[in-house]
């Protein structure tokens with residue numbers, strides 16, 4: 001661990017179990033500050049679980065997590081979750097309009113989001129201002145996903161956890177969102193962990209990558225390792241994705 | 244009414260029994276149990292009340308109220324098994340309702356402070372509080388189950404448990420109060436309330452019966468509002484741990 005790549009998040013022997021079921025096993029590793037790390041692996045590998053641990057929605061059964069070298073349990077949960085923002089996989093919405101949803105992070109703090117700011121956040125994700133008053137029940141899957149991303153940006157977190165945020169988008173929108181995230185990463189030095197099923201995206205966007213399977217991290221390194229995996233399991237996974 | 248005439252009314256039990264048998268409703272056993280239980284319970288309470296009224300001692304009145312509170316608590320808590328300390332929470336709710344109702348009625352001398360008034364009114368206030376608690380707990384848990392992703396979303400953005408659960412809590416409080424309010428809108432139009440009917444049959448003047456009935460309705464409104472609100476605010480914190488995480492087995 002050198003000084004330039006000081007970890008934003010560090011996992012030490014983290015296990016997560018629900019009853020008898022072992023969902024994460026012995027996860028150890030770091031997410032370097034100011035970098036984008038992509039997280040890939042088959043469905044059910046434990047990727048979402050790992051993100052929820054970082055945001056404090058759940059706690060490890062055993063092992064330790066550090067956020068900027070501080071034990072996660074020593075950080076107040078509200079402060080932690082504003083500092084480590086997450087865009088949840090299902091892009092859940094609260095009842096109301098797009099504006100209600102975009103301003104949610106602010107209203108939770110007893111503040112409000114101005115219409116201008118809201119419009120600017122919408123613009124970031126490629127939605128035009130007319131969406132502001134739209135009821136969220138009327139959004140398409142892709143629009144919903146974009147509102148969810150914009151909402152996550154409102155807290156201006158310096159660590160962002162993105163759970164398959166482009167899965168419902170068309171190719172052009174995917175490119176736009178990728179550019180947006182890369183831009184945020186470069187401009188504000190935001191640390192990003194990005195779960196994706198798209199290997200091309202994982203290689204292109206990620207500085208680093210983690211490959212997960214069956215609750216274990218089976219490989220970590222520069223994201224280009226996915227181009228020529230050295231481990232058999234990773235090789236098989238990559239081939240499976242390309243089919 | 245004599246016991247001989249009362250026994251004639253058992254014909255009303257025979258009819259559902261025959262219907263149940265011929266239509267294969269399978270309700271014979273439950274109907275019989277319900278009948279026998281109501282006979283025993285009501286006769287017992289009749290004689291107990293007679294004794295309490297005649298003894299003219301507040302100790303017995305308090306004992307009876309305590310018994311009502313305990314029974315109501317144990318009935319309602321079944322619906323909130325996964326809420327920690329639900330027994331105490333329901334008990335506190337019911338006690339607060341009873342104290343507020345009696346403070347107003349006795350404090351302002353609305354009714355005389357005798358067993359004859361205190362006990363039936365307590366029964367209605369506590370009974371209603373119990374039903375409201377059950378309605379509230381049912382609805383609250385239903386709301387939580389169907390909106391857990393919303394609760395999780397608010398937590399994930401840095402909201403507190405109270406903020407995360409606010410909408411579900413308010414919905415459940417509101418929903419549990421609606422039957423009480425709605426039933427009062429049509430009261431008297433179709434069906435005369437049971438207590439009023441009883442008084443009229445027993446020979447009281449209809450106007451006086453109406454006055455008492457109105458008083459009871461207002462008591463029930465208060466009992467409904469207080470019950471769901473108190474229980475709501477007592478129960479939501481136990482659904483989260485001190486790291487502000489949803490306890491999975493409770494959602």
Ligand SMILES: Nc1ncnc2c1ncn2[C@@H]1O[C@H](COP(=O)(O)OP(=O)(O)OP(=O)(O)O)[C@@H](O)[C@H]1O
Nearest residue numbers: 018021023042043044045046047048049050089491
């Ligand atoms: N609270 C929980 N209770 C029981 N099982 C759970 C819980 N959370 C996750 N799991 C299980 O843990 C495993 C990993 O889930 P997770 O959502 O982390 O997978 P994932 O890698 O994100 O998958 P996907 O790519 O499909 O989103 C799954 O088998 C899931 O069913």
Ligand SMILES: [Mg+2]
Nearest residue numbers: 047048049089
């Ligand atoms: Mg997932």
